[in-house]
Amino acid sequence: MSWRALNRKYFEPGSILLMVLGIAALCQPWSLALHRYGVTTILIGLVGFMVTSKIAPEEQRDEGARQ
Secondary structure, three states: OOHHHHHHHHHHHHHHHHHHHHHHHHHOOOOHHHHHOHHHHHHHHHHHHHHHHOOOOOOOOOHHHOO
């Protein structure tokens, strides 16, 4: 599996999940530690998503186009 395939399958959804977990950490009322690091978690996920979304997916080879 290439780096681009790993990025599309794991890293990009992982950064989205990290942002969602950061939002959930900000909204929960039980733990001050989670609330304290919620914005940091969102920012790390955002930077990760910005980096991973710039990596182009693998080009699909069209076997029927050859003549």
